[in-house]
Amino acid sequence: MNLALRDIRHKLGRFLLTCAGLGLLLGVALAMVGIYRGVVDEALSLARALQADLWVVEGGTRGPFAEASRIGGDTREAVARVAGVTAAGSVTFQNVEARAAGTATASSAGAVLNEAGRQRVGALLRIQVVGHEPDRPGGPPAIAEGRGISRGRLEMVLDRSAGQPVGAMVEMGGLRFRVVGLTARAVSSGGDPLGWITLRDAQDLQFRLNAPAARRAAAGGNAGTPQDTVNAVIARLSPHADAEAVAEQVRRWKHLGAMTAAAQEEVLTRSVVERARRQLGMFTGVLLLVSGVIVALIVYMLTMDKLREIATLKLIGAPDRTIIALVLQQALLLGGASFALATVLILSAKDVFPRRVLLGPEDIAAVAGVVLVICLLASVLGVRAALRIDPAKALG
Amino acid sequence: MGEPLVELRGIAKGFGSGEARVQALSDIELTVEAGEVVGLRGPSGSGKSTLLNVVACILEPDAGLLRLAGETVWEGRWARGDLRALRREKIGFIFQFHNLLPFLNAIDNVALAMTLGGTPLAEARVRARALLDHLQVGKRAVAMPAKLSGGEAQRVAIARALANSPRIILADEPTAALDSERAQVVMELLRGIARDQRAAVLVVTHDDKIFGSFDRLVNLRDGRIEGETRPRMAAGAQ
Numbered sequence: 001m002n003l004a005l006r007d008i009r010h011k012l013g014r015f016l017l018t019c020a021g022l023g024l025l026l027g028v029a030l031a032m033v034g035i036y037r038g039v040v041d042e043a044l045s046l047a048r049a050l051q052a053d054l055w056v057v058e059g060g061t062r063g064p065f066a067e068a069s070r071i072g073g074d075t076r077e078a079v080a081r082v083a084g085v086t087a088a089g090s091v092t093f094q095n096v097e098a099r100a101a102g103t104a105t106a107s108s109a110g111a112v113l114n115e116a117g118r119q120r121v122g123a124l125l126r127i128q129v130v131g132h133e134p135d136r137p138g139g140p141p142a143i144a145e146g147r148g149i150s151r152g153r154l155e156m157v158l159d160r161s162a163g164q165p166v167g168a169m170v171e172m173g174g175l176r177f178r179v180v181g182l183t184a185r186a187v188s189s190g191g192d193p194l195g196w197i198t199l200r201d202a203q204d205l206q207f208r209l210n211a212p213a214a215r216r217a218a219a220g221g222n223a224g225t226p227q228d229t230v231n232a233v234i235a236r237l238s239p240h241a242d243a244e245a246v247a248e249q250v251r252r253w254k255h256l257g258a259m260t261a262a263a264q265e266e267v268l269t270r271s272v273v274e275r276a277r278r279q280l281g282m283f284t285g286v287l288l289l290v291s292g293v294i295v296a297l298i299v300y301m302l303t304m305d306k307l308r309e310i311a312t313l314k315l316i317g318a319p320d321r322t323i324i325a326l327v328l329q330q331a332l333l334l335g336g337a338s339f340a341l342a343t344v345l346i347l348s349a350k351d352v353f354p355r356r357v358l359l360g361p362e363d364i365a366a367v368a369g370v371v372l373v374i375c376l377l378a379s380v381l382g383v384r385a386a387l388r389i390d391p392a393k394a395l396g
Numbered sequence: 397m398g399e400p401l402v403e404l405r406g407i408a409k410g411f412g413s414g415e416a417r418v419q420a421l422s423d424i425e426l427t428v429e430a431g432e433v434v435g436l437r438g439p440s441g442s443g444k445s446t447l448l449n450v451v452a453c454i455l456e457p458d459a460g461l462l463r464l465a466g467e468t469v470w471e472g473r474w475a476r477g478d479l480r481a482l483r484r485e486k487i488g489f490i491f492q493f494h495n496l497l498p499f500l501n502a503i504d505n506v507a508l509a510m511t512l513g514g515t516p517l518a519e520a521r522v523r524a525r526a527l528l529d530h531l532q533v534g535k536r537a538v539a540m541p542a543k544l545s546g547g548e549a550q551r552v553a554i555a556r557a558l559a560n561s562p563r564i565i566l567a568d569e570p571t572a573a574l575d576s577e578r579a580q581v582v583m584e585l586l587r588g589i590a591r592d593q594r595a596a597v598l599v600v601t602h603d604d605k606i607f608g609s610f611d612r613l614v615n616l617r618d619g620r621i622e623g624e625t626r627p628r629m630a631a632g633a634q
Contacts, residue, residue, distance in 0.1 A: 001508060001517055003499070010499035010540075312495040315454065316556070317484025318512050391454045394495055395445065395568045 003322070004329035007306070018298055019334060023341030025294065026371065029287040030346045031353070033363055036280040038356035043189040043273040046128070047264050049141045050091070053243055055259045056233040056250055062259070064093055064231040065189065066271045071256065073203075073228030076133075082249055084241030089136030090230040092202045095192065098125045101169040101176060125162050125170065127195040128188035131202020137234040140196045146181035153201055157181040159193035170195070173205045189273055191355040203227045288370055296378035299331045303382040310386050311393035320387060327382040335375035339368055398429030400463075401563050401596035402451060407460035409446055409619075420446040421619045424460070428596040430563070433587055435607065436600045438616030444600045445568075447616065451598060452487060452566055453479045465563045484513050488557030488595075490586075492569035494549040496541040502552045503528060503537040509559035520559075527555040531585065547578040554585055558593075565589060567599040576605050583609035 008015045047065070055064075056071070056079050063069025073090060080088040100123045132138035134149050140157045146166035149155045156177040158164050168179045177197060186194040197205070207227045237246055247258035259267070269277070303310070310323055343364055350357035407424040410417050421443045428434045436444050449455035450462065453469060462470040465486050469475055476482050483489075496505045506524035511517055528534045531551040533544075541549055550570065557565055567586065571579035583606050590597045599610070607613055608627045615622040 001500075001504060001511055003497075003508075006504075007499040308495065309497050309499075312491075312497065314480065315452065315483065315489055316509050316512065317480045319480060322512065391452075392445075392449050394489070394491060395448065395452070395454075 002329070003326045004333060007326070008330065008333060015334070015337075019337040019341060022291070022294065022298070022334065022338035023345065025287070025291050026338050026342035026367075027345045029284060029291055030342050030359065030364070030367055031350075031357060032280055032284040032287055033367055034346060034350060034357035034359040035353070035355065036277065036284060037358040037360070037363060039273050039276050039280060040269055041358050042187050042191055042356055043268045044265055045185065045187050046130075046189065046194060047261065047268055049183075049186045049194065050130075050138055050234055051141070051236070052137060052234040052261055052264070053237040053241075054085070054235040054247055054250070054261070055264050056088075056235060057231070057257045057259065059251075059253075059255045059257045061257060062267050062271070063257075064091075065264075066267050069231050069257075070229050071231075071233065073199075073230050075230070075256065076136075076233045078253070079233045079235050079250065082235075082246060084237050084246045084249075085235045086238050087137050088233050088235045089133045089138035090131075090199055090233050091138040092129075092131035092199065092206060092229075092231045094129050094131075094202070094206055095188075095190075096127050096129045096172045096195075096205070098127050098170050098172040098195075099123070100125055100164060101171040125164070126192045127158070127162060127170075127172075128190070128192045129172070129202060129205065130194055130196045131199040131205075131230075132196055133199045137236050140181070140183050140194075141186060142183070143181045144184040146179070148181055149196060149198060153198055154178060155180045155197070157183060157196040159183045159186045159195070161185070161187060162193035162195070175201065175205060177201070185356070187356070189268060199230065203229070288374065291371075292374040292378055295331065295335060295374055296381045298334065299327065299375075299379050299382035300385060302330055302334075303327055303386050307389055308394060310389045311391050314389065314391035315394045323386050324383050327386050328376075328379045331375045331379035331382065332372070335371050335378075339371045398431050399466075399594070400427045400429050401465050402426070402428040402598060403461070403463040404447075404451070405461040405463075407447075407450060407457045407462060409443075409450060409455065409457050419619055421450070421457070424619075424621060426614065426621065428564075428598050430594040430596055431590050432611045433583075433590045433597040433599065433609065435610035435613040436598060436616060437602065437607070437613060438622075441618075442616040443619040444616055446619075448566060448568060448598070448600050451564075452489070453483055484509075484560060486562055486564055488560070488562040488565045490550075490553055490557045490565065490567035490570045492572045494541070494546075494553040496544075496549060496552055496556070498541050501538045501540050502533065502544065502548075502555075505541070505552060506555045506559050509556050513560050524555065524559065527558055528552065531555050546573055547581065550574065550578070550582055551585070554582070554589075558589065561593065563593075563595050565595055565597040567597065567601075569601055569603070570599060571601065571603050571606050579603060579606050580609070 057063040058069040058071050061067040061069045076088050076090045079085060149157055154177050156179050158179045160182050164179050166179055166182060170177045188194060237243055243260040247260055250256055250258035404424050404426040407421055409421040410419045412418055438444050450457050457470055503521055503524045506527055507520035510520035525537055528537050531554060533548050533551045536544060536548055571582050586597050589595055610627050612624050612626055614624045
């Protein structure tokens, strides 16, 4: 006869209500774990999307994400000639505040919905723009919808998270780009959608002066900033090449630095998102601690609520293991039901979060393990209280 | 002379120390024999509850000898390590407010007491049903305690006390929450148990309407036995 289950069934409403409350709390803890994973994944998303084996950046920097890096546009040819390099491509990165400008056929500004009904015309979009050379390393990963950029200018491949359909027009720095293809889940370390345009468009976008500024520069004898500057060169290596050896070879040019893909990922996780990572990690820890205290209090209250029943059980000869099982099983059932609720809740709602919530089976299993430990520890308080109950209380 | 099932020889129990020490029981000599129903009465603070707790093996005496069903249970120290097993085997308890577990129905409240002793649940339920039928509450076997009347709940509680066929029944104010008629019914049941099962029944009570049901009524005052009467003998009962 399982006393814990029978007691729960007797007060089912109260148990479910308690589970709902605890489930919400554990749901927040689970969401924090997902956000933590999401931040790390997003931080690596850009570097991984570009499928670089080697990052060639400005000498003495850890660019292009952790620090600014500027190198000449002709660096790519030099890198491509290094032994072990099979392909190289120049890339630029810049954060742009763009404006949705409708579709190619309905581009008038105003608050009208486009054909897809997903994006308001005139809405502001924050995009991390990657300038690249089509058909060279640095382009978008798999195209989920539409096509890649051909050599034509003013075309753009955008991530779906920007909410723009294929055919939409996006206005950036006075230039209007047509979205020709969409990627899935390609975002910057800040969670902004990535957009790929040609290197030339990107350089234009970055260095082109507006008309009054251009006139002033010309009057001052400064016809313009040299535009053939890139932030990095991405190199792909042959399968047999030693990435670190190739990097060392590139570093011999004193004005260049080189990082392997692994080193770049290390920089991204240890430098770019380190504080956010630690903040989220600590907050998750605090939430789990609070959950533990709350479970302990609930189990203690459930035990104290049964003071007379436990005293009676002891008086009629129930062994300690019966009493311990009653408390422990209730704590585990409470934790299990609450965790199940929390998991269903977060898995259903994770796509509503503005930034990626990434929860794999191993994360869910790990949190389940933590909840199990919390329930076991929390029930110690209840078990201790139950074992201290004087059987004489049943008589008084 | 019947077989003595409860024997207290020179039992003493005090609480606290120094000037604050209270002597709850002093030199208690009491025997309850098989088939006997003995009442224990006295004013508040006279030591009735302490005496019941000592016999129930939940309070350790300071001095004396305690024997239950022929086994020396305490003589300077507890003779057994597992007092709960001793209670389970030898003693049935009946409480003032029945103390049925509110989350188990009537039959499982009775069956639980048997399963604690190792009886398989299915067998325990069959025996529990027979006990409930015997106490005329078989029809309420699947009712939850909250749905039982006071008299029904007390009968279920008596069935639970009898679950493991104990030789000793300890009852703490079993009729205090019942009206006169139901109180008499409960006392008749206890008398029947004492007679049929050759059990010793010790009842702590304030309830003067049931005083006439006892073979002996022991008066306690200030932790000492002041004397005893034999109400049924006086009333000429058989």
